[in-house]
Structures are given as structure tokens and as C-alpha cells.
Amino acid sequence: xxxxxxxxxxxxxxxxxxxxxxxxxxxxxxxxxxxxxxxxxxxxxxxxxxxxxxxxxxxxxxxxxxxxxxxxxxxxxxxxxxxxxxxxxxxxxxxxxxxxxxxxxxxxxxxxx
Amino acid sequence: xxxxxxxxxxxxxxxxxxxxxxxxxxxxxxxxxxxxxxxxxxxxxxxxxxxxxxxxxxxxxxxxxxxxxxxxxxxxxxxxxxxxxxxxxxxxxxxxxxxxxxxxxxxxxxxx
Numbered sequence: 001x002x003x004x005x006x007x008x009x010x011x012x013x014x015x016x017x018x019x020x021x022x023x024x025x026x027x028x029x030x031x032x033x034x035x036x037x038x039x040x041x042x043x044x045x046x047x048x049x050x051x052x053x054x055x056x057x058x059x060x061x062x063x064x065x066x067x068x069x070x071x072x073x074x075x076x077x078x079x080x081x082x083x084x085x086x087x088x089x090x091x092x093x094x095x096x097x098x099x100x101x102x103x104x105x106x107x108x109x110x111x112x113x
Numbered sequence: 114x115x116x117x118x119x120x121x122x123x124x125x126x127x128x129x130x131x132x133x134x135x136x137x138x139x140x141x142x143x144x145x146x147x148x149x150x151x152x153x154x155x156x157x158x159x160x161x162x163x164x165x166x167x168x169x170x171x172x173x174x175x176x177x178x179x180x181x182x183x184x185x186x187x188x189x190x191x192x193x194x195x196x197x198x199x200x201x202x203x204x205x206x207x208x209x210x211x212x213x214x215x216x217x218x219x220x221x222x223x224x225x
Binding site: 004034042043045046089091098100101102103104105 | 203216219
């Protein structure tokens, strides 16, 4: 059964810093990996989806990379802003899990002015 | 605009009562999911449906029931058998494999 781990659980940084969030998974035979943002009391918004054949995806200041062989993905946020403060979750879909997304517990990010 | 609508936003359950959470989507998606989120926890899968009139149990289905009579709708009933129902419930849908997962805004269920 796929297990997804996110490190760190919480992160507090000053505005303007570049930062990296980590996601690891136990079964490397994945179908895709998604990164989501969740604001307090809200639903999740998909940020980036990386298919198993891809190495990275970019959207604005966000860049997500995927290394299937090592079971890892990173979300890079450039020039962080207070508006980036939220919880970031990653989810992995794999054939063994009937393609149902399995989620990590998330990283709670605070960017202070 | 296409999207997923969950209602109500807040729901209170009395002991012994069944309550139903609504989830409607107009994205023409085949797959729909119900997740439960507890504070500081990830999302845990309750039920999922990949086609109308068919659904499967997830990891924590005990005390819950669902139906999928229409493509657009996937309601979740929290029964009196669920002894610890207080949580944030999220509904999601997906159009096809390798497409992004879309979420509703969630329902916070609390016990009176």
C-alpha cells in the first residue's frame, strides 16, 4: 500500500526566500503526482500535476520535480510572498491503488513580511 | 462556471442521527471521491465511484454510506454507526486518468 510522507510538517520563512517542500512515496510505480494548496477551512486547489513520464512541471513561481526511482518529489517556491501562506499537500496515484490519489499530511507554510 | 458544490458548509449531528452531505459537480466527470480530513492529518478516503451506479469502499468506510444514481451527484450519509464523525469532509472529482483532481469547498461536521 502506497504511503506518502511530507517533510517538513511546518515551515516559517521571511518574505522573499526561495523554499523547497518535500514529498516521498514508498511505491515508485506511480501514475502521476499532484501538488495541492489548501487555505484554512477551504477545499484543495491543484497547483501542478506531473505524469510518470515527466521530470518536472512549472507554473509561475512554482516548480515541481519528480524522481520516481528515488520515490521523491519537490515543490520549489521562488521569491515567497505572504500570500503563499497555506498548507501544501502532495498526492500520488498508482496502479496498485487503482489510481486513487493517496495524500500526504501536508506542509504548513507561513511566509511573514 | 464548472465546479463542485458541497453543502452545507457547516453541519451539526445529534447522537443517533444520520446526516447527509451533498456533493454536486457540473464538470461531466466520471470519477468522484469522498475524503475525510482531521486536524493536522492528511486526507483519508471514505468512498469512491468511477461510474454511475457503482461505488467502492475506501480505507475508512465503516459508518458511512453513499449512492451514485446520477453522474453529477455523489451524496455521503454519515450514519449513527460512525462514533467519531467530527471532521472536515471533502468531495472531489476527476475527468480521466492523468487529469487534475478538483475539490469542493468542504463541509465541517460537528457533534452536538
